[in-house]
Amino acid sequence: MATPTALPPLPFNPSRARSYLLRLPLFTRLVLLAALVFWLLELQTVWSVVQWGALTPNEINLGTMYRLNTYPLIHVGFFHFILNVVALTPLLERFEAEHGTLTAVALFIGPLSTLPAGLYLLIEKGIFNRNASVVGASVWVFLLLASEAIRTFKSHPYFSLGSTKIPTWTSPLFVCAVVSALVPNTSFLGHMCAIAVGYLLGLGYLKVFVPPEKILRWIEGKLNLLGRLPHYVSVDQKTFGRYGVLPTSAPVGDRPHQSAVVPPRSVVHLQIINNINWVYFPDRHQHQCREVTDLMALKSAIRKLRSNPQFLYVRLPYLLSFLCIVAGVVWLALLPLDDYSRRTYISENALLPGQVHAYFSGSEQNVFRGYKKEIESLLPASYHEVQESGVRDAEFTPVVSDKIQSILRAAGLKVATQNYEYSSSGITHQGQNTYAIINAPRGDATEAIVLVAAWKTADGELNLNGVTLALTLARYFKRWSLWSKDIIFVFPPDSKSGTQAWIDAYHDMQPASIQPLPLKSGALQGGLVIEYPFDHRFESIHIVYDGVNGQLPNLDLFNTAVAIAGGQMGIGASLQEMWDHKNDYRARLETILRGMLKQGLGYATGAHSSFMPYHIDAITLQPKGEGWQDEMALGRTVESLCRSLNNLLEHLHQSFFFYLLMHTNRFVSIGTYLPSAMLVAGNFTIMAIALWMRTGYKSRAAVKSSDEQSSDGKPSGEKPSDEKSEVEQKSSQTETKDATGTTERQLALPLSLVVGLHLLGLIPLYTFNNLSYKYYTPATYAYILADILLPIFLSALLTSSSTNTTTNPHQHHLIKSFSLLPLGLFLSTLATLNFSLSFIIGLLCTPLTFIHRIPKTASIPAPLRYALALTGLVLLNLLSPPVVLLAACTYSGTSVETVLTQAAFGWDVWGMWTQVVVWCVWWPAWLSGGALLGCSFF
């Protein structure tokens, strides 16, 4: 591994924070540990720690007195925990350093927990007669803040704001007020109690609770606490504890352990502490020696870290990248927890879901049956014959279209048709959309709602009941005078292409093979798709909401549908084919993952999907299961939904457009889930930047050789021995950066290779979108073969083109850097648009961060190197795009041909972008990774 010798210093000094953390005294550590343990315990679902240990006024009796002590250590949720810990640590550390560990233990386990608790109970239960339970270390935070405030008050009684003087002891009260105003669910009373006790402590009224020094000394001496416990603050130390840290420029005394190197400034503090201890406690020489040795080890570790470029620039990026990936995945896994997800709510008040009575019932059912019989009589004989077997199929013939038109005309609607024709991968999709418009009485044709009933559902089933229901609803809606928006009923022959042709033509964006619409209305405000492909009654409504390219409808629309179906109609709602959703962690995670898979693949999941690119929110309602809800119930749901949409004053904009649903009434929004994909994408960027920085410096071997060359060439210039020693010093000391360590990067080859590979991605993109469907399977196998051969071919080309062996490692680093950089860039940008696709591709690409050319070094013998490279290549090939496609097809049981035909259809008709990401982002990065691994052979 090439190691640079001279590297720029780190922009911040991590040793300070580290030394502070390592210096934390014992009791503080214990408290933090306890809080952490309790928080971790809370993660499991069997036993609720909060219920066990919270300070709940009604739960307090003799047996549950432990609550008076446990409540400060328990937190609800990660943020509560981390905020309190961050606030508490410095305060508690200072207190313990001032008063000693034993006193701190005595006070915090005793009066400083129980007194505020008692006060709180007295007021909450005794005066207000309420029962709000409190937990969290904030009680200690405010208590300590108050006592500090009293101390400040003694030295600086006032601070002036303009001309008014404000006593400094009031500052905790301000903090308390601000916290209760800004942070939800904080107990103002609890904090006030803590502040009150804190004032008492600061004023010295609680001194009675402090054990006498004599006893403490006795305990300490008897048990030899100082010798046994690390980080223990002794009774004697306490007076110095606080002020020991303050001086920053004290002279460094003669010290036996002092190394030749001047230590970094932060280390000086530690030395001062040691000095002081040394001076004051000569009798504990033994112990002090041990402590000093510990500190020295720490110091040397920090120094080693800072002066070890091998670690900083070679190991650390791998570590960071790995951590990013793990954190990204863990983050996603945390989302289903209650703390990270939210309950859904209706954000747009105008929607008023379920506030109106739906009247669609009674004799409308007779009309429904009449329409259904009428259309059924037009279906071909084959439909009636195979009715018994359950497979029912019939084309949307012109006869059916004419009948639908005549029914709509008779109901008084304006009717029109549109012919369309698409061709994709050698298959022609053609048909005729029939649609009709109810003009809003007194409306001005500026807004409209769309109701779609496709002849074939998204799964290809005959949607006879859905179409009939739409016809009946059209006749029923026409009677109402309350519509503020036009209502358009669309009857496309299928769910895949029909609505796309219609909506394209509605916005006049259609290709030439599609007829323009003869009849139009205003801006579309929302869309509903009705599917009812069976004859029996149903149990619940399945709501499909994914759009093309992972676009989603406004969450308000989904929430309205759930609220109306569940709240008003008493029909259950489900999503993502989770028929049996127990609303536990597992079911939630599964729902999220199913949603992410659909979003990531970006295909149209129903007739509603085509509306999304035009910023029209639409969902599909699918009745599912066997129950007692009939088509009228579905009709009433649609009616109520239309009434809600009719109420809209503005286009749906209030609620979220980026969300992951895990249950019909639980979701996570983009702010919560985005870091997951961003972390995964960030791992590539981190590695790319680290590699870029590495390539700016000569490797150790290269520096040496160049030095020798220069000293040979210029014997009179500098003294070669000095230079050599300097080079050696660089390995231990980085502060003195030397210009001789930097080198010029040779960008031509890596840049052209990476750009070329990205351009090469256009070839499979073109092939897979333009071939006839018959050739898709062979083409996939051809690309698998190409993926095996191309990396080896590329690596051979690379090795032969660059004869200069010294620049080779750098060139390889640059290639990797340049291929990872756009990958990280694309994926992080994509994460904001299509989170799931970015996350999936990011996970599939993770090996690319870690693979590299196995260097020719003495430590790895050639056969082992070849074996490693071969294994790596085989494993990498398992993660190539075509193999992943093949594996996914085998797993899901669909044929490659179907999937690729669907994908090409998506590209040609829906404007789907998934292929571009696969072939122009993933594949080039994969190829360059493979090529680098292949270089190990040569």
Added chain:
Amino acid sequence: MLARALFSLLAFVALAPFVFAASDYYENLLLQPLPQSALLASFTFRGNESQQSFDERHFRYFPRALGQILRHTNTKELHLRFTTGRWDAESWGSRPWNGSKEGGTGVELWAWIDAPSDQEAFAKWITLTQSLSGLFCASLNFVDSTRTTRPAALFDSTGDHPASSNLHLLHGTLPGEVVCTENLTPFVKLLPCKGKAGISSLMDGHKLFDASWQSMSVDVRPICTGPDECVVQIDQTVDIVLDIDRSKRPRDNPIPRPVPTEELVCDTSKPYHSEDACYPLESAAEKGWSLHEIFGRTVSGVCPLAENSDDNEPICLRVPHDRGVYVSPGATERKDETGFSRCFSLDPSQPFDLLVQEQDATVQVPLDEPVLRAERTIVGHGQERGGMRIIFDNPSDAHGVDFVYFETLPWFLRPYVHTLQATITGRDGIRHQVLASQIIRETFYRPAIDRERGTQLELAISVPAASTVTLTYDFEKAILRYTEYPPDANRGFNVAPAVIKLSQDPPVYIRTTSLLLPLPTPDFSMPYNVIILTSTVIALAFGSVFNLLVRRFVSADEAAALTSQTLKGRLLGKVVALKDRLGGKQSKTE
């Protein structure tokens, strides 16, 4: 053609009185059932006032409130329109009054103002809109310079103006204005009988505004029969198309619940017809109705002022003569010779009701085919750009149509006129891209100035017979300043309907529907939240940091020394010293 002849007959009937009487009042109601259970009701009220008495502010048949406004603003001719809904030309045929008595959706106003210069005319115009805004309870005061245009060829003055006057035509529209009862009440108040008697007693806001289409108009113009024999005429019309089914619903139970199963009209010939399956049969019979059912009240006699007019038949009905019609006692019916129209003269003292029987239609009142169909839509999507598409369809196989197309666009919609393209589609459905100049004979274009005036585009177009012309142009949406967005919830910005004037005699006017232009709208609550939060954080952070930076921390004993060095301290010291000296150092202060 018959219907148009009838409309012109109606116009003639309407125009006739002023020829005979210089100062009188006339009112008429025309009822005509339209296909799809619609009913057109056309109210006309006309009052004449001689120019002399108008100048002397002696108002008899002319509303004083309006007269004063017109005099104050030097308005010689005024046309005001309130319209809602869409006229369904496909089902209902050509428009009443040839479209000359209707406006685009919302409120439309145009007037000829006598003023020496453009600026003064505009000042008068603003005064006029402000006054009318108060008079009609409409937001006419929002007709500012950005919504005001001066059409070049669209409107011709219908009044007789002296040649010496220097008239300026100004035109303004409010497409987003919702017309409702608050506009009807002042409208009715302008009538001499004020809705108490005569046909205006039928005008109930609840029923009127349940109409599918509705247009109210006020026209004021001077008409001269000879030199110095001029009258100022006010012409008020209300045209509504009511849905008979909807209007007949009782007021206490207006919900169109599903009818009981036994009342369902089914096609019993269907083989599957049974107790629970019904293919609904839309009855072919003409619906029966009465005035009381439709308007919720009856006509309370005759407006006494109109009694003197020569044509004393205030209510006319256009149904075939064989249709059974019953009227209240005291009224007399007169059928005209065309076979489709009858008029009624009323007993002044008795309420009048009219009942038309439900009857199978044998003869239909012929409807007039519209001469031109026009449709205007916004195409494209996105927040930045869009396109306008206007389709003119000439249904006639024989004659070409010449017309003036007029549109005003708000300034934040910036059209690219160079992208104006024309396509002709014949009956065969084949599209031909043609040069725009082949279709457009003349162009008047006045580009917009940001925040000052809108775009005005007037095109003289001729559409050949049996063809459809499609005009398209692209536009860009401007980004508004945040104060320019309306403060309340809004669905987008309204673009005024285009007006088409067919060059016929009398001219036919057609208006397209208004358009909704969604502009990039920020979520206003979001910047508000951000501003509040950042201000709070900055105030907290800045306050404490500034305090620390500016404050000097000194110990108490240093403080005394420091204060003594300042000017104030030294002065104070001097003062104390002086005091001491004056006081004679009676006591030494410590």
